[in-house]
Amino acid sequence: MPELPEVETVREGLARHLLGHTFREVQVLDERSLRRHPRGRKDFVDRLQGRTVRDVVRRGKYLWILLSAADSAEILPESLVVHLGMSGQALITAPEASPHRHLRVRALMVPPGQDKEPLELRFVDQRIFGGMFLDRTVLTRDAVGQLVPAGSRSLLGRPEIPSAVAHIARDPLDPFFDTDGFRRRVRGSAVGIKRLLLDQSTVSGIGNIYADEALWRARLHYARPSSSLSAAQTRGLLEACTAVMAEALTAGGTSFDALYVNVNGESGYFERGLNAYGRAEKPCPRCAAVGRTGRIVREPFMNRSSYRCTFCQRRPSAR
DNA sequence: ATCTACACCTGACCGC
DNA sequence: TGCGGTCAGGTGTAGA
Numbered sequence: 364m365p366e367l368p369e370v371e372t373v374r375e376g377l378a379r380h381l382l383g384h385t386f387r388e389v390q391v392l393d394e395r396s397l398r399r400h401p402r403g404r405k406d407f408v409d410r411l412q413g414r415t416v417r418d419v420v421r422r423g424k425y426l427w428i429l430l431s432a433a434d435s436a437e438i439l440p441e442s443l444v445v446h447l448g449m450s451g452q453a454l455i456t457a458p459e460a461s462p463h464r465h466l467r468v469r470a471l472m473v474p475p476g477q478d479k480e481p482l483e484l485r486f487v488d489q490r491i492f493g494g495m496f497l498d499r500t501v502l503t504r505d506a507v508g509q510l511v512p513a514g515s516r517s518l519l520g521r522p523e524i525p526s527a528v529a530h531i532a533r534d535p536l537d538p539f540f541d542t543d544g545f546r547r548r549v550r551g552s553a554v555g556i557k558r559l560l561l562d563q564s565t566v567s568g569i570g571n572i573y574a575d576e577a578l579w580r581a582r583l584h585y586a587r588p589s590s591s592l593s594a595a596q597t598r599g600l601l602e603a604c605t606a607v608m609a610e611a612l613t614a615g616g617t618s619f620d621a622l623y624v625n626v627n628g629e630s631g632y633f634e635r636g637l638n639a640y641g642r643a644e645k646p647c648p649r650c651a652a653v654g655r656t657g658r659i660v661r662e663p664f665m666n667r668s669s670y671r672c673t674f675c676q677r678r679p680s681a682r
Numbered sequence: 683a684t685c686t687a688c689a690c691c692t693g694a695c696c697g698c
Numbered sequence: 699t700g701c702g703g704t705c706a707g708g709t710g711t712a713g714a
Contacts, residue, residue, distance in 0.1 A: 448691090
């Protein structure tokens with residue numbers, strides 16, 4: 364399933380292939396992918412056709428395409444938001460490529476010059492947890508509450524953000540990430556720490572897999588009350604989150620020089636680098652390295668599976 | 683106000 | 699072979 368590193372890989376691929384391209388012949392094959400576009404299919408198509416891609420931006424697992432009119436470079440206050448959900452893919456193909464099984468939305472993308480061939484942007488989504496919608500943008504503030512300068516060329520520092528995404532926190536790979544805000548949320552809540560990691564308004568981009576991996580690295584039990592973490596543990600946990608996702612981005616973000624942007628959750632990282640997630644009843648790699656008998660167990664938490672080591676992630680004592 | 687539970691989806695898999 | 703049940707999980711929101 365696409366998580367932050369995969370979404371960043373898609374963002375980069377879309378930006379590289381589509382900057383300057385104009386939407387033509389937008390076709391919505393399944394309106395359920397437009398669940399979050401309340402004005403419906405026709406409004407979506409009419410608004411998107413004729414608009415030109417000016418930038419592709421990401422926060423957490425959301426990405427959005429900043430648009431202009433076709434004959435202008437001025438960015439419009441409405442952007443195309445894409446969320447891949449559990450099974451979404453953003454593909455770039457030749458227009459004549461054979462249709463994909465779960466194709467939901469397609470658009471012919473016309474390049475700015477005469478010398479290049481049009482491309483097709485395809486939104487493919489088996490389970491339809493993801494979707495697309497058009498949304499007005501508001502201006503971002505950075506970690507200390509100041510407006511990010513307009514015209515900033517840092518992708519993550521773009522001042523525009525769709526209003527539907529503005530409530531989520533920045534992610535650990537964002538240079539404006541609000542570390543103090545994260546510490547305050549950890550100190551100020553008694554919920555299990557994993558619940559906080561999955562709360563996108565505290566820190567974004569972390570899903571079930573990376574939550575378990577970060578907790579394993581930080582040697583913390585998922586149900587540990589957030590407010591009981593020491594300052595050092597909080598710092599260590601945030602470092603673990605950042606490291607896990609940065610390494611996954613490095614491992615999974617290669618092999619995209621073809622005319623093809625793909626997200627299918629099969630980054631190399633998932634196959635090689637997982638220490639806890641999905642490894643029920645296997646030895647804990649850290650314990651095994653020093654001859655201890657800690658093993659990974661799978662337990663239900665928050666209506667999903669959590670994986671932890673029986674030795675280095677002990678259950679917190681009730682008090 | 684804060685937190686929890688559930689709806690939204692499809693396909694793979696399992697036991698009968 | 700088929701059929702019903704279970705599981706996977708991010709997000710928004712209804713309800714506690």
